[in-house]
Amino acid sequence: MNAVSEAAQAPRGRATAEMVAEKARVSRVAVSRAFNPHASLKPEKRELILKIAQELNYTPDRAARALVSGRSHLVGVIVPDVCSHWESQEIDALTTALQNEGFATLLFKTRTDYSMDEQLLAYMRGFNPDSVIAFVENVKPRTLARFLDRAVPIYVHYPHTGMAEEGEAEGPLHDRLNVLQHDGIDQAVALLQGYGARRIAYLSGLDKSRASHAREQTLRRVMAERGLPPPVVAPGDFSYQTAYQATIDLFKVGEGADAVFAANDVAAFGVMDALRHELGLRVPQDVKVVGFDDIAQSHWKSYNLTTVKFDLDERVRALVRLINRRLNNPGAPGFQETLNTRLVVRGTVG
Template sequence: MSQRRPVTAQDVARLAGVSQSAVSRCFTPGASAAPQMRERVEAAARSLGYRPNLIARSLITRRSRIIGVALGYLHNQFYPAVLEALSEALQAIGYQVLLFTAPQEGDADPRIADILRYQVDGLVLASASLSSRLAAECRASGVPVVLFNRTTAGDDGTESVSGDNEAGAAMIAAFLVAGGHRRLAYVAGLENSSTNRDRQRGFCAALAAHGLAPPRIVAGGYDHTQAQRAAALLFASGDPPDAVFCANDHMALAVMDAARHSHGLRVPDDVSIIGFDDTAPASWPSFSLTSFSQPVAEMVAATVGLLVARLADPDAPARQLVLPGALVVRGSARLPARGLVTEAGRRIWRPQ
């Protein structure tokens, strides 16, 4: 049997009565093409079964139109929401996402090196990091790298976008103090992550500024099972806390379940529980979790903006962006006497 010859852009151009360059413009995101000509070209392409060969185009343009995204883990519902928003934002400007998972701890370089073999135009690392050596290699090859929800010193040419972790944790401390809490605990994330480091520093510093003793700190590792073990250590002790701040919602929900079902505690009557990220389950009535909301839409827009700017000017100085969030107040914590306001349908705490 003879093999059918692949349909080419020249075939589409001949049927539509336009030039081959016109066909190329019609299938290039952002390229200028008259609406009538675009309709004619797309109709011809449909009738012939034509699909642009993006691999062939990348050989000509030296751009794959692919952004590699490395995620440390997807158990935390913050990151699926980020991935969906990031994919939509990149697709809107003609890029596609190539997803990889990377270890949260240890050396992520081998996985990131795999991504680079796919000739991606840029890298977004969420809850993952890379060595200074590989950062230098990316910079030398013109591949911009943006850390999402992580921070960096910026001296390796890597850019970053994060929420204001330190200020958010400090606000949580002030909120709990204003609500009359005096025995506080902190369920920490990964010890070496910048998010955990900043949240722990902000929380402890704010408690000290209010004249309170340091919180009891137990490791949760950003993991549901570890957070349940941390809850057992806290609530089974002779002097359990009256408030627990968890370094993310994923752990806060585990601590809340342990408090209620394993230790018979009432939330918030016996213990207040607060998370960080304001993921979708935080608003579910069964949890009603008070949580510091990270501005996902703004963080994603900033990440895409950094990628596009660096692709246009590889020699531009690296930038580290920190975006403010808000403490969304629900039913998992005792309320302070003042400072609660409603904005855009959310009850938030804004101290005077």
């Protein structure tokens, strides 16, 4: 076949679902179902439709579908940071899971004080997202409600108690993922206490982080329940550099500690390197160290960090469930999912 005849047979303009349906000798509805991985359709028919769609260079028009269905298949995600180890791993896992469910992700970053630029929120509204996940508690539901139409935001919440607290009765509708920190922290303190640690320092996260405050309050409660004195608090900001310097200050200016409980794993790495390389102390023989998160780097041999674990896969599955439950029941009261934490024991305590 020459180039002229090939060009004559090629479709002019953008291919449509009707063109695919006609060539595949199926209905228009079957074409739509072929592009929905969750729709029921015989495998051989789906394969034929997708093959013909590829030949015609056809892709579904998301904008048109959104006008009909009222759904954009977009999920907004508000984060304080995209470069930190935990956030980058969570965003990667969440984006993959959402794509598998047929959603695309819109990523929005807060200011350094965890607040959100209202112009950016107005910009978000223009995309008409199906859902918005706020990983920053400081961007309140009442703030988001002013800029979202039908989307119900999801918040990650860290209750201070050992059980999920009731949702806020007042304020706009929102859904929550409760992460219970008590069990993991209690296991960590029990392990430290078992190895003789009594003076435990808490290296905090950012002052504006509610997660860090909840972590500290839970640690205080657990230590009191176990008959230990309150933790010595060393101010941090979740970063390696600040943790490194705070550890030097804790031991050179302060009275030191038997153990350091860091608000996250990266800070625990800073603690360990300061102890070993600046202060000449051994981990765990002289000072024991516990982190929080269980990021991928925690099992690296240089650190081999004992840490309180968030199960990332479980956390992502819970968020996807909240999105789908809300889309299936848009007028329902606030949904909640609850996850627990547990201690992963490696080489920095025993």
